[in-house]
Amino acid sequence: MKESAIQYRLIKKEKHTNARLGEITTPHGAFLTPMFMPVGTLATVKTISPEELKQMNAEIILSNTYHLWLRPGEKIVKRAGGLHQFMNWNRPILTDSGGYQIFSLSDMCYLTEKGVHFKNHLNGTSLFLSPEKAIQIQNNLGADIIMSFDECPDFYQSYEYVKASVIRTSRWAKRGLKAHAKSDIQGLFGIVQGAGFKDLRKQSAKDLMSMDFAGYAIGGLSVGEPKKEMNRVLGFTTPLLPEKKPRYLMGVGSADALIDGVIRGIDMFDCVLPTRIARNGTCMTSKGRLVVKNAKYAEDFTPLDLACDCYVCKNYTRAYLRHLIKCKEIFGMRLTSYHNLYFLLDLMRKIRQAILDNNLLAFRQSFFEEYGFNQENAEAF
DSSP: OOOOSOEEEEEEEOSSSSOEEEEEEETTEEEEESEEEEBOTTSSOTTOOHHHHHHTTOOOEEEEHHHHHHTTOHHHHHHTTSHHHHHTOOSOEEEEOSHHHHHHHOSOOEEOSSOEEEEOTTTOOEEEEOHHHHHHHHHHHTOSEEEOOOOOOOTTSOHHHHHHHHHHHHHHHHHHHHHOOOTTTOEEEEEEOOTTOHHHHHHHHHHHHTTTOSEEEEOSOSSSSOHHHHHHHHHHHGGGSOTTSOEEETTOOOHHHHHHHHHTTOOEEEESHHHHHHTTTEEEETTEEEETTSGGGTTOOSOSOTTOOSHHHHHOOHHHHHHHHHTTOHHHHHHHHHHHHHHHHHHHHHHHHHHHTTOHHHHHHHHHHHHTOOOTTTTOO
16 A cells, blocks of 8 residues: 555644644655644745745645636646745645635535536636546645545535535545545545534544545634634544544634644644734734734834744834834735734644643633633633
8 A cells, every 4th residue: 555645643642632742744844733834825925935934933834726726827837846846935835625715705606516617706707626626736736735625515504405515525525536646745635524513524524534535624614603613513523533644624723713723633724814914914912912003003112022032023113013004015014924923833832832741721721811812612622
């Protein structure tokens, strides 16, 4: 049997939770987990250079299959030598399948067993994406970790609809696995769906595990449901997944959700949240969110976060950042984006240390008190 391109090593389990410290090895290097992945939708993390990502210890980034398929086209990326060479990033990359973007960006989706007919959100032209096509595009892009093509139903869809969707996603996963032409250099992950239904999540996990994917993602969360609901679903879904393979929670990037996801056994996270809110002047700090464009910071000559040692906090003040953001200066967006990404990557480093020290729940309590989060789910794992 051919060895998977992606290897997971469990280093330590935390004593009091389901959290785990691990290491994932890919063709472009290894990284410790739990890990947050900055999102580089169009082969760039908005406003941030690859060199800056390395400065802040980003070990893996995510790019988007759907968007790169439309612009510049996966064949151009392939001719450039693949995504790593195209964007000058020599560390691991994960690409998502594009399914979520199709269902969220297109108002006119027509779903069939073969795949999805939809409208290009840029120019309205008709497009079609199948499980096989999604894998072929990702093979051409050349990411280390690629994702199965799935349907991401609304969290509050009916049981009957979600059941049919889970069955279809399993069939699509099997087709994608069969189409995967580069299993020696790209690890393909399956995506567990099932909305909030315990039996459907269990069925989805069982179906996918029978196909022996390189890793497993949990999809269909952080799509509008309350955090308490997300934690409930994670609580019964994550333990269904293999211990010796990576577990990835898709589309989650708030500090509280990262900590609570880790407590429930998640290894990998991604989200556009830190850079998206940064461009509007919202910054993550150890004391909670800080909207630096607010008038009260006009003459505040202190750093964004006194507890942060990032480049931004060492060199610039709230007053200066407010000025840049209010004037819509790109440099301001760069600085706030840098800080937010550094904040989350540093949070993950602290989480990994807390797992080593067997004090993750104490770390959570202390962090939540400082940040101003609700503590109600502290023991609900």
